[in-house]
Amino acid sequence: MSPSNTCINEDVWTVVRFATFTRLLSLVLQAVLNAVIPDHVADAFSPPRSETPLLLDPVIETLFGGLSRWDAEHFLFIAERGYLYEHNFAFFPLFPLILRFLATTVLWPLCGFLTLHGRLLLAVAIGNSILFVLSAVALYRLSHLVLQDRKLALVAVLMYCLTPANVFMIAGYSETLFAALTFAGLWLLETRFTIGACLLLGFATGARANGLVNAGFLLYLSLQLGLASFYAALVALPFCLFQVYGYQTFCHPTATQVPPVLLNLARDKGYRVADAASPTPRWCQWQIPVLYSYIQDVYWDVGFLRYFQWKQIPNFILALPVATLGFIASYMYVMANPVLCMYLGLGDRGKDRKMNGLCNPRVFVYIVHSSVLLLFGIFCMHVQVLTRFLASSSPVLYWISAHLLFQYEPLLQDEKLFRSDQIQQQKDHKPGFGFMGMWRNNEVVYLLMHWQTCSIYTRCILGYFISYWFLGLALHCNFFPWT
Numbered sequence: 001m002s003p004s005n006t007c008i009n010e011d012v013w014t015v016v017r018f019a020t021f022t023r024l025l026s027l028v029l030q031a032v033l034n035a036v037i038p039d040h041v042a043d044a045f046s047p048p049r050s051e052t053p054l055l056l057d058p059v060i061e062t063l064f065g066g067l068s069r070w071d072a073e074h075f076l077f078i079a080e081r082g083y084l085y086e087h088n089f090a091f092f093p094l095f096p097l098i099l100r101f102l103a104t105t106v107l108w109p110l111c112g113f114l115t116l117h118g119r120l121l122l123a124v125a126i127g128n129s130i131l132f133v134l135s136a137v138a139l140y141r142l143s144h145l146v147l148q149d150r151k152l153a154l155v156a157v158l159m160y161c162l163t164p165a166n167v168f169m170i171a172g173y174s175e176t177l178f179a180a181l182t183f184a185g186l187w188l189l190e191t192r193f194t195i196g197a198c199l200l201l202g203f204a205t206g207a208r209a210n211g212l213v214n215a216g217f218l219l220y221l222s223l224q225l226g227l228a229s230f231y232a233a234l235v236a237l238p239f240c241l242f243q244v245y246g247y248q249t250f251c252h253p254t255a256t257q258v259p260p261v262l263l264n265l266a267r268d269k270g271y272r273v274a275d276a277a278s279p280t281p282r283w284c285q286w287q288i289p290v291l292y293s294y295i296q297d298v299y300w301d302v303g304f305l306r307y308f309q310w311k312q313i314p315n316f317i318l319a320l321p322v323a324t325l326g327f328i329a330s331y332m333y334v335m336a337n338p339v340l341c342m343y344l345g346l347g348d349r350g351k352d353r354k355m356n357g358l359c360n361p362r363v364f365v366y367i368v369h370s371s372v373l374l375l376f377g378i379f380c381m382h383v384q385v386l387t388r389f390l391a392s393s394s395p396v397l398y399w400i401s402a403h404l405l406f407q408y409e410p411l412l413q414d415e416k417l418f419r420s421d422q423i424q425q426q427k428d429h430k431p432g433f434g435f436m437g438m439w440r441n442n443e444v445v446y447l448l449m450h451w452q453t454c455s456i457y458t459r460c461i462l463g464y465f466i467s468y469w470f471l472g473l474a475l476h477c478n479f480f481p482w483t
Contacts, residue, residue: 034066066477072172135180164468165391206238246291251284329400
């Protein structure tokens with residue numbers, strides 16, 4: 001095995017160790033914080049439970065109940081009941097399908113001790129933890145290939161393990177699944193395994209609607225290599241099929257058996273169920289009847305500039321750090337590659353550009369992708385969602401953070417100092433997979449251990465990541481509003 005491959009394998013194990021450690025720590029902290037902090041009384045979707053709790057249900061609820069807050073309740077409800085209410089169609093089917101599969105296969109031996117809801121909640125904890133580790137490895141492979149800088153790629157992924165969207169990566173949300181599929185799909189695309197990339201990116205669209213934007217990578221590749229653009233259509237196919245399913249469900253309803261208790265909830269809350277005796281929903285008459293757009297408009301009041309209100313200033317402040325990092329990444333790239341950007345990264349223009357790191361030519365399409373998501377999130381979405389929107393969709397947030405750390409942190413610029421510290425750590429502690437193994441080859445932990453001597457830039461970046469990482473667990477898991 002070549003020295004370079006040995007270093008890459010060592011980096012991968014560093015990523016696996018740190019990602020696993022942060023998942024276990026997150027699960028423990030959310031359980032403790034959920035027990036210590038009283039739940040906020042929130043106007044959130046809360047369907048009644050139909051099953052009598054079994055022996056282990058109270059234990060699972062105590063340990064992992066914090067993972068079922070806010071939108072997670074929608075995913076759990078869909079996994080248990082299917083798409084009964086109109087607004088359920090805002091949540092795409094792949095994640096609930098995976099939860100249901102785990103609950104009825106892998107966790108089936110526990111059916112005598114756990115209700116279906118309890119097994120689904122356990123599936124969230126196990127499934128998202130595994131998916132996060134896989135997404136971290138995929139992000140490292142992608143980053144190493146695109147950035148052409150092993151150290152920068154490693155630090156970027158270690159920052160991903162401390163993502164400010166952490167609570168949404170461990171709770172019953174589809175962000176982790178989407179990140180794993182997106183990063184792995186983009187990695188395959190960079191290796192020119194186009195069919196495999198289309199498959200994974202298509203599955204990503206089946207997990208979240210913003211997977212549609214990933215079709216841009218296929219369109220850009222078709223411009224570069226002259227490939228057929230039908231690959232992009234494959235990425236959009238799951239979205240279209242899901243809209244067809246919604247159209248058939250509500251515009252041409254058949255007799256469906258909805259439990260009375262859920263019908264009563266629909267009447268009390270104004271939820272629409274598929275009913276042949278009720279008037280046809282008005283969106284069915286649209287020229288292009290897209291249920292997802294209707295739900296975002298009517299149920300969540302999402303639209304262009306709708307969030308630009310004085311009362312939303314706190315939410316804009318919450319989104320400010322991730323937006324700032326996104327704009328910095330775009331600005332730095334354009335300033336470093338003006339000619340390349342002028343020609344949209346095509347051809348042999350811009351020969352004065354760097355060939356590795358954040359500003360190399362291969363990063364161009366990722367900067368465009370991140371910028372599109374950033375602008376769309378600011379002007380057309382609930383802006384506080386911007387943090388998890390970007391954190392699970394684009395590697396640029398982690399690339400720019402790692403780039404700034406290397407550029408402005410003297411401790412990372414001094415390779416000898418870092419290596420000597422690693423040698424000392426190995427003398428003091430036996431290497432292993434556990435907690436002490438976190439120190440090995442881990443620049444982020446190294447910076448945290450030397451917090452007092454870090455530069456102001458490092459403290460700002462790490463402080464932002466860690467504070468959001470922790471606050472999300474404390475607030476979201478107790479039904480307080482968060483990003």
